[in-house]
Structure formats: structure tokens, C-alpha cells
Amino acid sequence: MRRGARRLDGRAHLRLGDLLSEAGAALTARPARTLLTAMGTVLGVAALVATLGLARTAGTQIVTRFDELAATSVQVRPAGQGGFAGADTTVRSSIPWDAGDRLARLNGVRSAGTYTALGTKASRTVPLVDPTGRDVVQLPVVAVSGGTFDAVRARVRTGRFFDDGHNVRRDPVAVLGPAAAQRLNVTRVDQGPVVFVDERPLIIVGILDGVVRQPELLGAVIIPDGIARTRFGLRAPAEVQVDVAVGAAELIGSQAALALDPNQPERLRVAVPRSPRGVQEQVQADVNGLFVVLGAISLLIGAIGIANITLVSVLERVGEIGLRRAVGAARRHVAAQFLVESAAVGLLGGIIGASGGVLTVVAVSAARGWTPVLDPWLPLAAPLSGLAIGLLAGAYPAWKATAIEPITALRQGT
Amino acid sequence: MADVAPVVELVGVGRTFPGPPEVRALQDIDLVIPRGDYVSILGPSGSGKSTLLNLLGLLDRPTAGAFRLDGIDTSSLPEHRRAFLRGSRIGFVFQSFHLLNHRSIEENVELALLYSGVRPTQRRQRAAAALERVGLGHRLGFAPLTLSGGERQRVAIARAVVNRPSLLLADEPTGNLDDATTAQILDLFDELHAEGLTLAVTTHDADVARRAHRPVRIRDGRIEPIVAADPGIERP
Numbered sequence: 001m002r003r004g005a006r007r008l009d010g011r012a013h014l015r016l017g018d019l020l021s022e023a024g025a026a027l028t029a030r031p032a033r034t035l036l037t038a039m040g041t042v043l044g045v046a047a048l049v050a051t052l053g054l055a056r057t058a059g060t061q062i063v064t065r066f067d068e069l070a071a072t073s074v075q076v077r078p079a080g081q082g083g084f085a086g087a088d089t090t091v092r093s094s095i096p097w098d099a100g101d102r103l104a105r106l107n108g109v110r111s112a113g114t115y116t117a118l119g120t121k122a123s124r125t126v127p128l129v130d131p132t133g134r135d136v137v138q139l140p141v142v143a144v145s146g147g148t149f150d151a152v153r154a155r156v157r158t159g160r161f162f163d164d165g166h167n168v169r170r171d172p173v174a175v176l177g178p179a180a181a182q183r184l185n186v187t188r189v190d191q192g193p194v195v196f197v198d199e200r201p202l203i204i205v206g207i208l209d210g211v212v213r214q215p216e217l218l219g220a221v222i223i224p225d226g227i228a229r230t231r232f233g234l235r236a237p238a239e240v241q242v243d244v245a246v247g248a249a250e251l252i253g254s255q256a257a258l259a260l261d262p263n264q265p266e267r268l269r270v271a272v273p274r275s276p277r278g279v280q281e282q283v284q285a286d287v288n289g290l291f292v293v294l295g296a297i298s299l300l301i302g303a304i305g306i307a308n309i310t311l312v313s314v315l316e317r318v319g320e321i322g323l324r325r326a327v328g329a330a331r332r333h334v335a336a337q338f339l340v341e342s343a344a345v346g347l348l349g350g351i352i353g354a355s356g357g358v359l360t361v362v363a364v365s366a367a368r369g370w371t372p373v374l375d376p377w378l379p380l381a382a383p384l385s386g387l388a389i390g391l392l393a394g395a396y397p398a399w400k401a402t403a404i405e406p407i408t409a410l411r412q413g414t
Numbered sequence: 415m416a417d418v419a420p421v422v423e424l425v426g427v428g429r430t431f432p433g434p435p436e437v438r439a440l441q442d443i444d445l446v447i448p449r450g451d452y453v454s455i456l457g458p459s460g461s462g463k464s465t466l467l468n469l470l471g472l473l474d475r476p477t478a479g480a481f482r483l484d485g486i487d488t489s490s491l492p493e494h495r496r497a498f499l500r501g502s503r504i505g506f507v508f509q510s511f512h513l514l515n516h517r518s519i520e521e522n523v524e525l526a527l528l529y530s531g532v533r534p535t536q537r538r539q540r541a542a543a544a545l546e547r548v549g550l551g552h553r554l555g556f557a558p559l560t561l562s563g564g565e566r567q568r569v570a571i572a573r574a575v576v577n578r579p580s581l582l583l584a585d586e587p588t589g590n591l592d593d594a595t596t597a598q599i600l601d602l603f604d605e606l607h608a609e610g611l612t613l614a615v616t617t618h619d620a621d622v623a624r625r626a627h628r629p630v631r632i633r634d635g636r637i638e639p640i641v642a643a644d645p646g647i648e649r650p
């Protein structure tokens with residue numbers, strides 16, 4: 001029975017693997033209780049993950065919609081001018097006539113053109129002897145350059161758009177918006193109908209079907225800058241409409257003024273859409289605030305649940321604790337075991353909760369036809385937060401377990 | 415070799431629990447248990463018997479005097495060293511077995527080797543050998559609750575001897591067993607003693623006490639003088 005020499009300086013210790021397997025055995029001995037104990041953490045973590053994930057998903061969704069129209073739209077106007085660009089303000093404008101061509105050379109610009117509203121003018125088609133004058137309608141007139149049709153993403157219904165050639169030659173041509181065409185009773189352009197604006201004729205070369213931007217064009221008579229200069233004394237374009245590639249708005253915003261007015265770029269003001277990143281963050285902040293608080297509260301309840309059950313478990317296992325102490329466990333080994341057990345319950349809750357949260361995000365996204373978006377750190381951080389909750393919750397019961405006197409515990413006969 | 419020193423040497427040991435009121439549970443205890451001895455510890459409730467058992471098992475520290483286990487002065491050792499000594503040199507057997515019911519009997523025996531750094535494969539071999547030794551080789555893999563009381567106590571004894579302790583402390587080991595089973599357990603103690611194990615057994619049962627080589631009686635916190643001719647026939 002004797003061993004020859006024993007180490008006198010030995011200290012009690014426990015392998016990590018043994019610690020984990022002892023804790024695992026204790027947890028699997030009562031699987032139902034373990035799962036129920038983890039439930040609070042499951043709900044808390046699931047709520048947090050679902051909240052953060054859905055906020056991210058919804059934020060991205062709003063940005064996607066935002067991109068399609070506004071995020072590719074840039075306007076250049078003279079500085080110090082309000083929203084509406086009227087002909088009377090063009091005196092101060094430093095926008096050159098070839099603004100569209102200049103901007104089209106910039107990388108990221110898909111198309112660009114000038115845009116000047118000239119106010120409403122009396123317009124009619126064929127002269128009729130009509131004392132009531134109902135053949136004359138007041139229509140807004142807009143002067144644009146050839147690139148503007150692309151920049152506002154206009155579609156043609158019949159005929160064609162005028163181009164820079166008409167512009168340079170100062171040809172008396174016009175394109176009608178669909179509403180304007182209806183009021184003037186113009187339905188076809190193949191026979192070269194004429195519209196009289198301020199009693200001077202313009203040949204109608206095309207009728208719009210629709211536009212994506214600048215919807216006021218739908219009811220307007222659209223003429224080239226060239227004829228506008230001749231007939232209406234237009235001095236300079238009031239603004240430039242630019243259609244940019246997705247993501248290029250900020251770049252163009254920083255370059256457009258310099259391209260149009262290299263000597264005094266500060267005389268121009270470039271309107272770019274708000275940064276998508278900012279929009280997204282704001283949406284997330286709105287959604288997150290309340291639900292993160294709710295998730296945190298359910299996590300706290302989860303922690304209290306773990307602490308409670310672990311405490312009950314310590315009291316139930318007084319005999320086991322005494323026994324472990326008797327067979328050589330130091331107090332810290334007993335504490336470590338209960339800490340590992342509660343941490344494992346927390347981790348389990350965190351893993352299940354993270355899975356539930358991710359599934360919730362995917363399910364909601366599927367129902368709404370959204371693209372589910374999740375920060376990559378979230379599925380990793382969620383189980384770790386469960387682990388931390390478990391450790392925190394196990395601290396008091398573990399301390400309680402170390403205070404148990406072995407012989408008292410062993411005499412109780414549990 | 416450590417064999418020169420007695421397994422247990424208590425010199426002027428006292429244990430006082432601070433009050434109020436202050437309780438002097440043990441006073442001036444001088445006790446030597448040489449290697450290979452087999453003592454029974456007798457005494458009525460409140461005599462200081464369990465306090466002595468706590469001290470012998472290194473689960474408590476004396477407030478006076480010195481306790482040397484295998485010649486090592488344990489009074490001044492830090493807690494983790496005492497835990498190691500307890501795990502490696504003392505085996506415990508309890509009245510109510512204290513087996514972990516949801517673990518197999520081998521795992522219960524292995525528990526005694528868990529905190530002294532024995533490798534898992536070696537733990538399993540030694541646990542199986544210890545169970546074989548107490549006559550439970552045919553029960554490997556069983557859960558404690560499927561065994562009889564006597565078999566469970568034999569699992570507990572296997573657990574107590576698996577790390578080849580210097581001292582086996584048994585606290586009312588037969589209190590929960592019938593006469594026939596008690597006899598088997600006492601026979602097993604005799605065999606272990608014959609193999610060189612040192613035993614200290616507390617009991618109320620005169621038959622159990624009689625199997626020991628000498629009685630140690632405690633009354634009012636002091637050891638009563640030994641009457642060599644009368645080895646402990648006293649009913650509580």
C-alpha cells in the first residue's frame with residue numbers, strides 16, 4: 001500500500017479538462033433544469049441579436065431605396081440662391097453654357113445638363129378665331145441642354161429629344177411634357193406641328209413619356225438653351241442637373257464647382273444627397289435605443305435566474321461539496337466548478353439565443369422581402385455576452401459554496 | 415523514508431471556537447497513531463469527537479498545539495497544501511456513503527484522484543483496481559443507486575483507498591447498514607489493515623469498536639486514560 005517517496009510540496013490542483021468535464025457531468029445530470037436555467041439568457045440574447053440585426057437590416061433597406069433616386073442626384077446652383085431657380089436669378093449665375101459637357105467628363109458622372117425655368121408663357125398651337133381665347137394656355141417653359149434629358153432620366157413617347165446641335169444652331173424646336181401636349185392637343189409629331197410661345201413658333205420634335213427627376217417637366221414646354229438665349233434673353237443657366245453613379249455623389253460634390261467655375265468655385269453651391277452612412281446610423285439609433293434597453297433587461301433577468309438556480313444547486317449539493325473538499329479540493333476548486341457550471345449555462349443560453357435572434361432576423365427579412373444584414377461580430381459577441389452573464393451570475397453562489405464546512409456537510413447525510 | 419514518523423501525532427492540541435460564548439471543544443489532546451495502527455474513537459455526542467475528526471482530516475486547524483501528519487507539521491501550512499495533503503494522504507468513509515448518484519461507481523472512485531493531478535487514463539486503471547480490491551469488479555459501470563447499501567459503502571471505501579492514503583478516517587461507517595453487511599465491511603477493514611493501512615474509526619457500536627486494536631475515548635474535550643484490558647466495550 002505504501003508509496004516510497006511522496007512529494008511534500010504538492011499543492012492541490014485540478015486540470016482544466018477535468019474541471020470542464022466535472023461541470024459538464026453536473027449539468028447533463030439534470031438536462032431539463034439546465035435548459036430552463038438558460039432560458040432567461042436565451043430570451044435576452046435573442047432579443048438583443050434580433051433587435052440589432054433588424055435595425056441593421058431595416059437601415060440598409062432604407063438606404064437601398066434612398067440610393068435609387070436621390071443618392072445619384074446632384075444639383076449645382078449659384079451660391080446664395082434659394083430653392084427655385086428662376087430666369088431672373090440667372091444674372092448672377094456663373095454656370096457656363098457647356099456645363100453639361102464639362103461635368104460629363106468627370107469620372108462618376110453619367111450625364112449632366114443645364115436646367116433653367118423661364119416661367120409660364122402663353123402658348124397655343126394652330127391660330128383659331130376664338131373670342132374666348134381658350135386655345136391659348138399658360139405653360140411653364142424650361143430651357144435645357146441636350147444632356148439634361150439623360151440627367152433627369154426622361155423617356156420619349158413619340159418623336160425625339162433635341163440635342164446639342166439644335167442648341168448650337170439656335171434652332172426653334174421644342175419637346176413637350178405629356179401634360180403640356182395634352183393641353184395643346186398635340187398627339188403626334190410626324191407632321192412637324194408648331195407651338196406658338198409668346199406668339200413665336202417652335203417646331204415640336206418630341207413628346208415625353210415620363211421623367212424620374214424634375215417632374216415639373218411633365219407639364220412644360222422644353223426648349224434648347226440656344227433659342228432661349230435668342231428669344232427670351234437668357235444670360236446663363238440657372239442650375240445644372242447631374243446624374244451620378246451610385247456612390248459617386250460625394251466625389252462629384254467636391255469636384256463640380258471647380259469644373260464649372262475654376263476661378264471662383266465658391267460662387268457655386270453643389271447640392272449632394274445626405275450621406276447614406278449618416279441615414280443608416282440614424283435609423284439604427286432610432287430602432288436600437290428602446291429595444292436594446294429591453295434586451296438588456298431580459299439579460300439581467302436571465303442572470304438573476306442563473307444566480308438563483310445555481311444557489312439552489314449549491315444548497316442541494318452541500319454533501320457533494322463537502323466530499324470534494326474531503327478528497328482534496330481546495331476552496332477555489334469548488335468555486336471554480338460552480339463558476340464554470342454557471343458560465344456554461346450562460347454560454348449555452350447565449351448560443352441558443354444568438355441562433356434564435358439570427359433566425360428571427362432572417363424570418364422577418366424573408367416575410368418583408370428584405371435582405372438580412374448582420375454585423376459579423378454579433379453572432380460571436382452574443383454567446384460571449386451569455387458567458388459573461390453566467391460568470392457574473394455564478395459569482396455569489398460560488399462564493400457561497402466555498403463557505404460550506406465539509407464535515408458539517410458530510411454529516412448531514414445528503 | 416517517512417515510515418519512521420507516526421501517521422498522526424497530536425501534541426497538546428486544543429480547539430476553541432470563539433464566542434460568545436467561547437466553546438473549548440478540545441483541550442490538551444496528546445495522541446499518537448503509529449503506522450499500521452487501528453483505533454476506534456468513542457464518545458458521546460458533544461464530546462468533541464467530530465472536532466477531533468475534523469482536525470485529523472485536515473478540514474479544520476487546531477487553535478493550540480501541533481498536528482504532524484506523517485511527520486509534516488500541518489498547522490502552519492497554507493490552505494492549498496493542506497488540501498493536497500488531505501487528498502493524497504487521507505481517505506474518508508462516511509456513514510451516508512456520499513456517492514454522486516448520477517455518476518458511475520468508477521467515476522465516484524476516480525473523484526479521489528481528481529485533485530492530485532493523476533492523469534485520466536491512470537485514474538481509470540486505479541479506480542477499476544480499487545473496485546476490484548473491495549470485491550466490486552463485477553459492478554463496473556453501475557450507478558450507485560442500483561447497488562445495495564453494503565455495496566455502496568464498499569464503493570466509498572474503494573474511493574478512500576484508491577490513492578493509497580496514510581490514514582483512513584471512517585465516520586460511523588456502519589451506521590446505515592444491517593448486521594450482516596456491517597460484518598462484511600468490518601472484514602474488509604481487517605483485510606486493509608492487514609495490508610498495512612492505518613485506520614481511525616468513530617463509532618457508537620461496541621462490536622465495531624471491538625474490532626479495532628485500541629479504543630480512544632473522548633469526554634468533555636479530553637481523551638480519557640486508556641484501559642488496556644477493556645478495549646472499548648461501552649454503550650453510549
